[in-house]
Amino acid sequence: MHRIPIELLTKAAFSPFGEVIETDFVDAIVINEGFALRVNNLAQIDVAADAGAVDISLFVAKARQRPIKVRIMERHPLGSQMFLPLQERSWLILVCVDPLIPASYRAFEASGRQGVNYARNTWHHPLLVLYDDERFLVVDRKGPGNNLEEVRVDDPIELAGLDFGL
Amino acid sequence: MHRIPIELLTKAAFSPFGEVIETDFVDAIVINEGFALRVNNLAQIDVAADAGAVDISLFVAKARQRPIKVRIMERHPLGSQMFLPLQERSWLILVCVDPLIPASYRAFEASGRQGVNYARNTWHHPLLVLYDDERFLVVDRKGPGNNLEEVRVDDPIELAGLDFGL
Numbered sequence: 001m002h003r004i005p006i007e008l009l010t011k012a013a014f015s016p017f018g019e020v021i022e023t024d025f026v027d028a029i030v031i032n033e034g035f036a037l038r039v040n041n042l043a044q045i046d047v048a049a050d051a052g053a054v055d056i057s058l059f060v061a062k063a064r065q066r067p068i069k070v071r072i073m074e075r076h077p078l079g080s081q082m083f084l085p086l087q088e089r090s091w092l093i094l095v096c097v098d099p100l101i102p103a104s105y106r107a108f109e110a111s112g113r114q115g116v117n118y119a120r121n122t123w124h125h126p127l128l129v130l131y132d133d134e135r136f137l138v139v140d141r142k143g144p145g146n147n148l149e150e151v152r153v154d155d156p157i158e159l160a161g162l163d164f165g166l
Numbered sequence: 167m168h169r170i171p172i173e174l175l176t177k178a179a180f181s182p183f184g185e186v187i188e189t190d191f192v193d194a195i196v197i198n199e200g201f202a203l204r205v206n207n208l209a210q211i212d213v214a215a216d217a218g219a220v221d222i223s224l225f226v227a228k229a230r231q232r233p234i235k236v237r238i239m240e241r242h243p244l245g246s247q248m249f250l251p252l253q254e255r256s257w258l259i260l261v262c263v264d265p266l267i268p269a270s271y272r273a274f275e276a277s278g279r280q281g282v283n284y285a286r287n288t289w290h291h292p293l294l295v296l297y298d299d300e301r302f303l304v305v306d307r308k309g310p311g312n313n314l315e316e317v318r319v320d321d322p323i324e325l326a327g328l329d330f331g332l
Contacts (some may be wrong), residue, residue: 013244023224032292033238036227040308043222054220056209056248056305058189061202072199082222084303086252086279113252117222126198137250137303141221142206 002102003160004070009093009116017095017106017122019043020116021084043117045139047079052143059083059136061127070134070157071100073123074150075148079141082119083127086135094125094159099151107159123151150154168268169326175259175274175282183261183288185209187250187281204246209283213245218309225249225302227293234258236323239265239289240316247284247295247309252301254278260291260325265317272326276326278279289317 007013011020018074023041028037047054053142085091089112097104110116118124127136141147173179177186187208194203213220239262251257255278263270276282283305284290293302307313 021222025226028226031225034228035230036225036293039224040221040302042224045220045222054211054305055206056187056211057204057206058208059197059202059204060194061198062200064201080204084252086250087254127202139220140202159172 001158002154003062003158004094004105005105006092006107006109006159006161009110009114014108014116017124018080018119019117021082022113023118043082043139045080045082046120047141050076050143050145052079052141055140055142057138057140059127059138061129061133061134061136063129066162068128068159068162070094070125070153072152073125073149074148075123076118076140076147077121077123078143078145078147080120081140082115082138084115084137085112086137089131089134091130091134092128092159094128096123099123099153100155102155102157105157167322167324169324170260170271170273172258172273172275172325172327175276175280177263180274180282182310183290184246184285185283185331187248188279191278193229203295209248209305211246211248212286213307215244216311217309218245220229221306221308222264223237223304223306227295227300227302228298232328234325234328236260236291238318239291240314241287241289242306242313243287243315244309244311244313246286247306248281248304250281250303251276251278252303255297255300257296257300258294258325260294262289265289265319268321270324271323
């Protein structure tokens with residue numbers, strides 16, 4: 001059994017896999033005559049390949065049984081995929097360099113104010129939430145072509161640390 | 167004084183001005199081996215004019231003093247602009263056909279699960295929230311060209327009904 005420890009999500013740690021959607025407001029600009037702050041460029045949306053366009057969608061996810069065992073990983077060869085939680089509760093992210101190499105997996109705990117934008121071709125687990133009916137805004141690609149690759153994972157891999165506070 | 171009544175936000179009522187970002191799940195598809203529902207095409211992102219691209223940004227807004235008086239309206243001639251609340255609290259939307267014609271104004275109360283996507287060139291008021299520090303994900307256009315038109319409103323126009331429950 002290969003157990004993947006859960007790290008706190010940071011921009012630096014996640015950079016090989018995509019972007020973290022969050023801000024420290026350092027780049028905030030004041031707009032609307034002082035009634036709002038705006039922070040631009042939180043994610044680079046990469047969906048134009050092969051006549052693709054932006055799809056705005058809503059996901060509603062169910063919690064997995066614990067321990068969370070990895071059975072499938074997926075990636076999108078034609079575009080990025082962004083997830084932003086619509087409630088302020090932590091959620092999990094599992095990515096890897098190669099689904100068949102357990103040592104290449106990384107798991108992250110995101111806060112309810114952190115989203116991610118998986119880079120094109122980043123292997124990731126389908127949405128992993130800790131409670132039922134968690135809602136996410138998703139920004140990814142619609143258009144012609146096959147934008148989904150899935151790989152079954154037979155090696156026993158599970159997330160470690162879920163018994164400790166999550 | 168022209169007072170604009172506040173209507174409940176519905177797709178039909180808002181259709182002259184853009185899209186309401188919400189779903190009744192009629193078009194939901196089951197994904198992730200049953201662990202998630204997905205609803206596609208919640209908004210048509212229209213930002214490609216003149217070499218524009220999608221900007222993903224965060225707005226944090228302050229509540230206005232009541233009564234809310236209209237002093238400025240704006241529109242974006244080069245693209246759509248989508249607002250989705252990141253907390254489940256009601257917020258307000260004010261649009262018009264012509265900023266100088268008070269009778270052309272419409273005001274809406276959106277729930278905390280409703281966003282809007284203003285169509286290109288729809289006149290709208292800057293973000294109107296009922297509490298401080300309300301957070302919104304915004305999807306609009308970045309790129310060359312002037313994508314902001316503003317008009318000062320001198321006629322006294324204010325939102326009606328804010329004393330009744332909002």
